Amino acid sequence: MTSDPAPIRALHPAAEPFEFMLGTWAGSGEGSYPTIDSFAYVEEVTFGHVGKPFFAYSQKTRHAETGAPLHAESGFWRFLADDSAADGGVGVELVMAHPTGVVELLAGAFIADEAGGTFELSCPNVVTTASAVLVERTTRQFRFDGDTLSYDVAMAAVGQPLTHHLSATLTRRC
Amino acid sequence: MTSDPAPIRALHPAAEPFEFMLGTWAGSGEGSYPTIDSFAYVEEVTFGHVGKPFFAYSQKTRHAETGAPLHAESGFWRFLADDSAADGGVGVELVMAHPTGVVELLAGAFIADEAGGTFELSCPNVVTTASAVLVERTTRQFRFDGDTLSYDVAMAAVGQPLTHHLSATLTRRC
Numbered sequence: 001m002t003s004d005p006a007p008i009r010a011l012h013p014a015a016e017p018f019e020f021m022l023g024t025w026a027g028s029g030e031g032s033y034p035t036i037d038s039f040a041y042v043e044e045v046t047f048g049h050v051g052k053p054f055f056a057y058s059q060k061t062r063h064a065e066t067g068a069p070l071h072a073e074s075g076f077w078r079f080l081a082d083d084s085a086a087d088g089g090v091g092v093e094l095v096m097a098h099p100t101g102v103v104e105l106l107a108g109a110f111i112a113d114e115a116g117g118t119f120e121l122s123c124p125n126v127v128t129t130a131s132a133v134l135v136e137r138t139t140r141q142f143r144f145d146g147d148t149l150s151y152d153v154a155m156a157a158v159g160q161p162l163t164h165h166l167s168a169t170l171t172r173r174c
Numbered sequence: 175m176t177s178d179p180a181p182i183r184a185l186h187p188a189a190e191p192f193e194f195m196l197g198t199w200a201g202s203g204e205g206s207y208p209t210i211d212s213f214a215y216v217e218e219v220t221f222g223h224v225g226k227p228f229f230a231y232s233q234k235t236r237h238a239e240t241g242a243p244l245h246a247e248s249g250f251w252r253f254l255a256d257d258s259a260a261d262g263g264v265g266v267e268l269v270m271a272h273p274t275g276v277v278e279l280l281a282g283a284f285i286a287d288e289a290g291g292t293f294e295l296s297c298p299n300v301v302t303t304a305s306a307v308l309v310e311r312t313t314r315q316f317r318f319d320g321d322t323l324s325y326d327v328a329m330a331a332v333g334q335p336l337t338h339h340l341s342a343t344l345t346r347r348c
Contacts, residue, residue, distance in 0.1 A: 009243075050243035054273040058248070069183075069224035074232065074248040075271035080305055093303040095277050097249035097269040099228040103277040105303050127301050129267040129279050131254055 009051030014079040017090065020116065021047045021055060021077075025149050028064060029168025034160050040064035043168055045149070047077070054078045057096065073098045094121055094140070101132030106140060116144035126155075134158055147172040183225030188253040191264065194290065195221045195229060195251075199323050202238060203342025208334050214238035217342055219323070221251070228252045231270065247272045268295055268314075275306030280314060290318035300329075308332055321346040 011019055025045045032038040041061040048056045058074040075096025089109030097103050108121035119142040126135045137156040142149065153166040185193055199219045206212040215235040222230045232248040249270025263283030271277050282295035293316040300309040311330040316323065327340040 050246070052243065052273065056246060056248070056273070069226065072224070072230060072250075074230070074250075076246075076248075076273040076275075078273065078275055078303065078305065091305075093275055093305060095271040095273075095275055095303060097271045097277065099226065099230070099250040099252065099269075101250075101252055101267055101269055101279075103249075103269050103271065103279060103301065105275075105277060105301060107304060127277065127279060129252065129269060130281060131252065131265075131267060 009049070011049060012051055012053040012079075014053035014081070015049060015055065017112075018055065018077075018079060018110070020144055021149075022049060023047065024173045025170035026173050027149075027168055027170030029061070029166055031166045033155075033157070033165050034163060035158055039070075041070055041168075043170060044173075045170060057094070071098070075104075089120075092119055092121065094119075101129035102135050103127050104138055106138070116146060118143045137162055183223070185223060186225055186227045186253075188227035188255070189223060189229065191286075192229065192251075192253060192284070194318055196223060197221065198347045199344035200347050201323075201342055201344030203235070203340055205340045207329075207331075207339050208337060209332055213244075215244050215342075217344060218347075219344060231268070245272070249278075263294075266293055266295065268293075275303035276309050277301050278312055280312070290320060292317045311336055 028042050030038065030040050042064055043061045045059045055077045057077055060072045061070040062068060063070055073096045075094065078093040080091035089111040092108055092110050094106040104123045104126055106121035106123045108119060110117055110119050122139045124137055126138055128135060135155055135157040139154045140151060142151045148169065148171055150169040154162050155165045156162040202216050204212065204214050215238055217235045219233045229251045231251055234246045235244040236242060237244055247270045249268065252267040254265035263285040266282055266284050268280040278297045278300055280295035280297045282293060284291055284293050296313045298311055300312055302309060309329055309331040313328045314325060316325045322343060322345055324343040328336050329339045330336040
């Protein structure tokens with residue numbers, strides 16, 4: 001029965017180095033872009049797994065004051081072989097869809113450090129539906145340091161060059 | 175706080191005609207393709223909303239006998255203006271990501287009938303990551319008839335022409 005609780009499965013070997021990501025993270029962030037007013041938001045992010053070499057990812061943000069829903073995105077983090085990144089990090093792909101009609105296929109690497117590590121990802125060719133606002137290119141940096149996750153997102157969109165858009169700091173909740 | 179339960183929000187006017195989709199659906203399906211053995215699966219699908227003109231979508235399948243996780247996909251259904259489809263249906267876009275490194279941007283229309291209606295969607299240019307198996311094109315048909323949801327998926331992949339791949343029938347659970 002699909003409605004039964006899923007059994008607890010062992011992590012796939014390719015995902016084991018990233019066990020620290022699993023669970024729910026929450027916190028707050030700020031957004032800006034040359035074409036809009038800056039804004040503050042609260043956010044919740046979850047990473048889950050089913051024993052395969054990827055994590056399911058979902059994210060929701062709400063307006064920091066009104067609680068109104070703002071953004072959401074969902075997709076999957078794919079962990080490649082250890083030697084898959086040219087610079088010695090672990091190769092990673094992140095595919096996700098946005099309700100704005102935008103999909104990102106990010107690729108890059110995870111570089112471990114003493115505190116945790118950083119994912120450096122970029123999407124040189126964002127793909128959008130016919131009705132979506134034009135987004136051309138994004139970069140995303142996710143830093144994990146114990147129970148803290150912080151990230152930065154930059155994008156080239158609506159005719160602007162690659163420009164800082166979002167930054168947030170989340171803490172582990174469960 | 176992002177961890178508070180989200181308040182119940184009114185449906186966006188563009189999403190109102192599709193209220194029948196909301197909730198969780200479960201059932202079973204069968205998959206086949208010229209390059210693989212046929213297989214049976216159980217599936218759970220959820221549609222949710224936050225008061226905007228889209229529904230969040232997530233899907234998971236498991237092996238019908240062993241319960242082992244098979245596929246998953248997540249993304250968003252975007253409801254366009256009433257007159258957005260050339261044939262008089264309601265224009266719809268469906269963007270989703272797969273853990274296989276595949277993203278689909280499907281477009282098409284919802285055609286209402288006495289029993290419910292059918293979404294006829296196609297993705298002429300599937301996009302994949304560098305490490306993904308090649309998928310070129312997909313079509314998806316979703317039929318809603320009261321508490322029953324059935325669908326068919328065809329794809330052109332790994333050098334095969336557009337070929338039937340999946341069909342399933344689900345019933346409303348909540």
